[in-house]
Amino acid sequence: MQPTTDQTGRITAASFLVTGGAGFIGSHIAERLLAAGARKVRVLDNMTTGHFRNIAPFVNHPRFEYVQGDIRDITACNTACKGIDFVLHHAASGSVPDSINDPITTNNINATGFLNMLVAAHAAQVKRFIYASSASIFTDNQTTPLAGLPGNPESPYAVSKYVNELYADVFSRLHGMETIGLRYSNVFGQRHNPLSEYAAVIPKFVMQLIKHESPVIDVDDEYSHDFIYIDNVVQANMLAVLTTNAKAVNQVYNITFEERTSLNQLAKYLREFLSSFDQSIAGVKIMNAFTQKHNVHPYAYIQKSKKLLGYNPSYSLRDGLLKSAGWYWAYLPRFVEEAVTKKQQRQQVAAVSA
Known part of the structure; x- marks a missing residue:
């Protein structure tokens, strides 16, 4: 989206805090805000899943600040929020399997951490x-989450x-905060964290195809997904x-x-595009081995996002892929290796602490 003159003026007059700003989505938002002329863009990140590489393109920008x-830590939240006009909160533990194996840590980050940020803001x-x-708050048998429930x-x-x-709604009603x-549905694109909740199947298939291994589709073809390219997500944040x-x-929108x-x-899209870098990938077979029958995946309607926010996503799955x-081909193998190493290090620290 191209900001109007009035919108550009409001961006250049404002200071922004992006939590999780060294991560996949947060770094793209921070970069877009700087490009739009924001007076200040501050990133708060503990680098657990984020990476300095993601902010390297703009780390020396005169209006950029990084806070570890x-x-x-409520003190860190209070410090990060000082002098800030807009908070874009994207710090989170984004792994469903990790949340099942360690729900306490997920709650501490995603629920308590979120509350800390609300209080500080x-x-x-x-x-x-x-x-x-x-x-993911919708279940598989919700085929039409139109009402947003x-x-x-x-x-x-x-x-x-x-x-x-729920917390955002309560703070809006009790304190008059604008939230x-x-x-997001399954977000993908450059800087994709291969271990995140977002579109985890894409890096999985990419790595298999790069290794000339057959992606295996083990659920029936009716089990469809909503994918969203990162530029569409950035557009939604700018509109917000x-x-x-x-x-x-004081609304919540499907994006x-x-x-x-x-x-x-x-898998066919990925095979087609990756074969541009290695022609032999075109011959890799996609294996259908349906062992599971799922209910139809919930379909996220965006009428409300279009009507109230003016959200009009530009990139389809095919466009985004x-x-x-090129990024997936050049960088994903390195990202996968580093993400696995980071996860092992966290697990070792947790084991020692226990």
Whole structure:
């Protein structure tokens, strides 16, 4: 999206805090804000899953600040919020399997950490608090989450994201805070964290194809997914910052492209684009071994996002994969190796602490 003159003026006059700003989504938001002329963009990240590489392109920008800190530390949250007009909260533990294996840590980061940030933002009198929720709060048998009401969350991760929405609503009503929640579907693109909740199947298939291994589709073809390219997510965040529509604040929005894609079609797209770098990938077979029957995956409608925020995503799954295939080919193997090493180091620290 191209900001209007008035919108550009409001961006250049404002200071922004992006929590989790060294991560996949947060770094893209920080970069876009700087490109739009923001007076200051501060990133708060503890580098647990984030990486300096993600902020390297703009780390020396004169209006950029990096603060090492953890949202579980209320003092760090208070310090990070000082002098800030807009908070874009994207720090989180984003792994469903990790949330099942260690729900306490997930809750501490995603629920308590979120509450810390709300309290700090309220104390700092920020103008608006924008945060990442997740389409995972919907269950597989919710085929039309049009009303925006979650079903029964199926993981501690999903519970924590629903709790975020409840806390934001309470702070809006009790304290008059402006909050906007963005429920992302499966986000993908450059800087994709291969171990995150977002579109985990994409790096899995990419790595298999790079190794000339056959992706195995083990669920029936009716089990379709909503994928969303990172530039569409950044657009939604910019709109949440810039909206002057009073009806648009204190709301939660579904953020996706509003298309459904089977895993079989996804694998075919990836095979097509990656074969540009290695022609032999074109001959890799996609294996269908249906062993599971799922209910139809919930379909995230975006009428509300379009009407109130003016959200109009530009990139389909195919468009986004075409733009990011080069990155996946060049950088994903290194990202996977480093992400696995980081996870092992965290597990070792946790084992020693226990």
